[in-house]
Amino acid sequence: MSARLTYDLETKISRALSSENLPELSELIADLSAGTVLELMGRFGEKERAVIYRMLHKDTAIRVFDLLPPSMQADLIGSLRDTEVAALFEQMDPDDRAELLDEVPAVVASNLMAGLSPEELKLTGIVLGYPEDSIGRRMSPEFVRLHPNFTVSEAIATARRELDNAETIYTLPVVSDQRKLVGIVSLRDLMRATDDTLVGAIMSRPEYVNATDSAELAARRCADQRHLALAVVDAESRLVGIFTVDDALAILEEEDSEDHARIAGTEPLRHPYLAAPILSIVRSRIVWLLVLAIGATLTVQVLEVFEDTIAQMVVLSVFVPLLIGTGGNTGNQAATTVTRALAL
Structure with missing residues (x-):
């Protein structure tokens, strides 16, 4: 162990x-x-x-x-x-x-x-x-391709032969003679069928993404629809790669980390926090701090407009920190709630 x-x-x-x-x-x-x-x-x-x-x-x-x-x-x-x-x-x-x-x-x-x-x-x-x-940049071009006229025994032999090189063998794309995606068959379906059954008879409608689609959108589709893998095709529906769920989860983790960092007013770090150089941490925070500082000057200008009113009723100044704090808390609640709702 x-x-x-x-x-x-x-x-x-x-x-x-x-x-x-x-x-x-x-x-x-x-x-x-x-x-x-x-x-x-x-x-x-x-x-x-x-x-x-x-x-x-x-x-x-x-x-x-x-x-x-x-x-x-x-x-x-x-x-x-x-x-x-x-x-x-x-x-x-x-x-x-x-x-x-x-x-x-x-x-x-x-x-x-x-x-x-x-x-x-x-x-x-x-x-x-x-x-x-794009998802084409995150796909794997190493995959097992089957033909509708393959028998189950031929398909299993092909998967076994490509076992060490293929990204996955649990979801197998089926292509025509022109390399166009025509179906998907799972390893479970192959193991359940008899040896002389044709792959074309047990394949299902293919789920796929285009190679130029956004990597994040493709990853969310893969995760939401609970696919182990998605086929990746070009503009002419030719199979060019396979996109697996582990890569989808890695992309979603990166995007969620980026979103949470920006919700907190920082840029995402490209290293683990404990191992990140001090300069990288400063760079990730300084830009947003400057933006927030510029925003704070607007508050000062508003107070200057009402300076005479505050001078007449000093008690109003007591509520200024309360209003500023409540505004910030309300903004955080709204940003967190809406962002989470969009993600789900």
Whole structure:
């Protein structure tokens, strides 16, 4: 069983990092799961994260890198050797590569792309060909495609053959000879049918999104309709990718974090709060503070208009803080209630 991150364990790891006791650090993190290591790395700065990552076992390191947000992946790349970076980049899914490339400088992105194999370069190029905020940028071009004339035994054999490369095999798109999406069949339906049944006889009406649709809208549709995956098609209804529910949940988490940050009057941070640089925190807050300060000057101007009235009845000034506070509270209530209602 993997160890959990406790306050005592975090303290010991912090002490090992401070004293540069790498053998002790390696021993402390050896039994941690990838999710626990991800939580741990979110509590330290860039330099400490790089040290922790280098102490991980190879398999755990690959899983952790896949789980890291693109901004933290970009930070980590600078501290790794070129051979390590190339190996990690080759093993990433094409949609995850596209996110990472958006975070790194153009020179680094070019070097990363140059190190890919021809097949992986082609798949990544497909994703990069779509606008940044579109679902085409977040889909996976690695999927199992079936034909209506396949028998169930042929379909299962195809899924088994593509098992290691496909993003998912639980929802399988069915395409025509022209690669146009004509149906969807689930693995459950295939397992339930007899071997000689044609896929066209058990497939259902396809649910899909267009590759140029908004990523957030596609993610909400996937989550609201409880789909494990949605097919992604181009303008001519040709199948170009698959969009899975785990990617949908990741997009919704990003968008909800952004919405909540702006409700609170800040810009969303691209790093975990405890690991975010001070300058990033200042930048995320200073713009909104200036906007709110400008808004507050309007209140001062209103008070100046009624200065003579307040001078005649000083007791009115007692209610000024009460009215300002009530106005702010009312605004917060309305913003929170309406935003939540729109989200649901």
